[in-house]
Amino acid sequence: MHIRSFLTAAAAAVVLGACARGDADRSAAVDSADEHAGHAMPNVVTVVANDFKFDAPAEIPAGLTKFVLKGAGQQIHHATIAKLENGKTAADLMAAFRNPGPPPSWVTFVGGPNVPDPGAEANATVDLAPGNYALICFVDTPDKVPHFAKGMVHGFTVTSATANAVAPEADVNLVLNDYVFNFDKPLAAGRHTIKVTNPAAQPHEIQLIKLAPGKTLADMQQWIIKMDGPPPGSAVGGIAGMKPGTTNYFEVDLAAGDYVAICFIPDAKDGKPHFEHGMATQFKVS
Ligand SMILES: [Cu+2]
Numbered sequence: 166m167h168i169r170s171f172l173t174a175a176a177a178a179v180v181l182g183a184c185a186r187g188d189a190d191r192s193a194a195v196d197s198a199d200e201h202a203g204h205a206m207p208n209v210v211t212v213v214a215n216d217f218k219f220d221a222p223a224e225i226p227a228g229l230t231k232f233v234l235k236g237a238g239q240q241i242h243h244a245t246i247a248k249l250e251n252g253k254t255a256a257d258l259m260a261a262f263r264n265p266g267p268p269p270s271w272v273t274f275v276g277g278p279n280v281p282d283p284g285a286e287a288n289a290t291v292d293l294a295p296g297n298y299a300l301i302c303f304v305d306t307p308d309k310v311p312h313f314a315k316g317m318v319h320g321f322t323v324t325s326a327t328a329n330a331v332a333p334e335a336d337v338n339l340v341l342n343d344y345v346f347n348f349d350k351p352l353a354a355g356r357h358t359i360k361v362t363n364p365a366a367q368p369h370e371i372q373l374i375k376l377a378p379g380k381t382l383a384d385m386q387q388w389i390i391k392m393d394g395p396p397p398g399s400a401v402g403g404i405a406g407m408k409p410g411t412t413n414y415f416e417v418d419l420a421a422g423d424y425v426a427i428c429f430i431p432d433a434k435d436g437k438p439h440f441e442h443g444m445a446t447q448f449k450v451s
Contacts, residue, residue, distance in 0.1 A: 216242075299320050380398060
């Protein structure tokens with residue numbers, strides 16, 4: 166699937182950790198606002214992922230925002246949301262990406278919709294503070310060239326106008342730890358709203374994959390290494406890289422079957438993807 170060669174581990178941890186405190190405070194404010202009735206639903210922003218370009222608004226209001234990512238190409242894509250500090254823009258980000266090495270210190274990753282299959286969609290609800298942002302695709306299928314290098318970086322501005330939306334009501338809580346996915350209950354077939362928090366030391370993501378009949382996590386891990394032939398499963402969304410202290414929500418409709426949850430974020434200590442540290446799990450939805 167996607168190997169993020171660009172994000173070296175140590176840098177990702179430093180970058181993603183930079184604003185953890187501020188977002189934790191925002192999340193707490195959202196949680197208390199949730200106790201009051203009569204607030205608006207999150208603003209919905211549609212992001213179309215083509216091969217290899219995002220179509221998305223240039224400006225959106227601050228506050229809780231549901232990003233709906235539509236996979237409109239032949240390839241798989243995701244939409245990592247990066248907050249660009251110090252007045253930096255998507256053009257600065259593109260310039261920085263041309264240099265090898267870690268992302269610059271003014272980039273912080275705050276989640277966003279992870280990969281749906283081509284033709285399908287995924288979503289993520291994120292609380293956005295005003296500022297400059299970019300959507301980035303780190304997926305590198307089919308030729309190991311990350312999609313941002315082919316143009317999949319989209320700059321947008323979050324303005325100060327905010328609607329007073331409340332957080333979605335989640336029926337499942339998922340905590341991302343170093344290096345394990347902790348769901349608070351087994352996932353049953355059907356619709357879910359999953360609240361994802363990262364109280365860990367490192368950034369993490371969750372990519373959900375529905376395994377093809379008879380296939381296993383081991384088959385998926387083999388495929389990730391070789392990318393030989395069709396993947397032994399289909400991508401069904403999740404949440405892209407989240408720095409510690411961040412909260413995202415996603416809605417997913419799960420058919421019965423075998424699933425994998427996996428994190429590709431490179432480790433802060435050794436640079437290996439987190440699934441090699443055990444952050445990959447197979448589970449049954451029934
Ligand atoms: Cu892509």
